Amino acid sequence: MNPIQVGLLGAGTVGGGVFTVLNRNQEEIERRAGRGIEISMVADLDAKRAQEIVKGRAPIVSDAYAVIRDPNIEVVIELIGGYGIAKELVLAAIAQGKHVVTANKALIAVHGNEIFAAARDRGVIVAFEAAVAGGIPIIKALREGLTANRIEWIAGIINGTTNFILSEMRDKGLDFDVALKQAQELGYAEADPTFDIEGIDAAHKASIMSAIAFGVPVQFDKAHIEGITQLAPIDIRYAEELGYRIKLLGITKRTSHGIELRVHPTLIPANRLIASVEGAMNAVQVFGDAVGTTLYYGKGAGAEPTASAVIADLVDVVRYQSVDPDKRVPYLAFQEDRVINTVVMPMGEITTSYYLRLKVADQTGVLASITKILAEQDISIDALLQKEALQGQSQTDLIILSHQTQEKKMLLAIEKIEQLSTTLGPVIKIRLEELS
């Protein structure tokens, strides 16, 4: 059988990885797929730079629509990125009856529902394994491997850039800006690194996992998103002293009141496996009722790790393109008519534990007035750390770890604590998850 003809849109970092891996492992891949895979046309705006990647193995055009229109091309790989032209091109490819493989998490998180509907109408496959956690096959695991389970929650380190920054700040005492610059130089960061450091990229990925885990539409617009820009190095140190590590987690949980979908810096016990995930590595912890806890670890970014996922999708397309569309694995794991619009809970309604750091006057009665406020909101204290006041200073840091409580109760307590004359600055609040 002739190799399947593939068109590549965007010959950048990941596009280069796809060429390299396809070339190196073509025999193994063909043995698995039952058919060769050939990139027969490439579109990139900068033909000269693209040629350094393509190396004469396929013609390069500047007009991506020329690839989409080519009648010989059966699959289009979108590796341009972003929500703009990428969306138009993906929808155009679907309209032409092409299968689509993409690594574009932003596109799937924001326009996934529309894209899946279009693909369903046209009977084509849209595959996006590389969109979440790069080389880790987490979509496959959630959609197929864990299909017997009622998935209860997912918590993941799903942005390599921020995990790298946090590791460098903790281990080497690097400043945030220095660590971010290094992450950019190493190629981990998005073209606009705000997407990384403000938690948006992680929220894209968490929204996709949430949809697949719970059989709900992709609901990025409802995600609560906090990045790591407000995180102070002192909190990383205090967390360590208390036996915790701070990670930017993407969390989605099923509760009796709806779904939690949030990204924020989170204290996790230092002895959890996921706490030792350092640098640009990713890890996703999934709790299913039958299997219990499972953990998926690996490279979440980079040319070849991401290409590994893109090519796995290509092999799936080869295997399943002749299967009746109704018999294929559904895009979001659940049959389309069984996807439920479960509400994403407002942050005030979520329940978690908290780390609080307070700057307080070093005088008697301060602690009693704070614990009284917490008790009034039914918030119980799990641990407390009072730093000795520095010589000559009449103020000190007080760290409180709470047991689980509703966020709105904690916010009320914090408001009251901040009104005390002995509280000398804003209360720093970081959520804490035991992940047990």
Ligand code: NDP
């Ligand atoms: P790059 O920026 O390296 O590559 C994108 C390429 O697309 C560039 O060469 C760009 O050219 C080209 N391009 C832009 N507009 C067009 C257009 N209209 N037609 C044709 N080509 C165009 O990105 P990456 O390879 O890093 O990322 C690709 C996708 O994969 C993104 O969605 C990203 O989020 C995702 N991803 C990336 C990972 C990584 O580790 N890099 C990991 C996981 C997912 P120009 O530079 O001139 O604009």
Ligand code: HSE
């Ligand atoms: N900027 C992303 C990260 C790339 O740092 O994880 C992989 O999605």
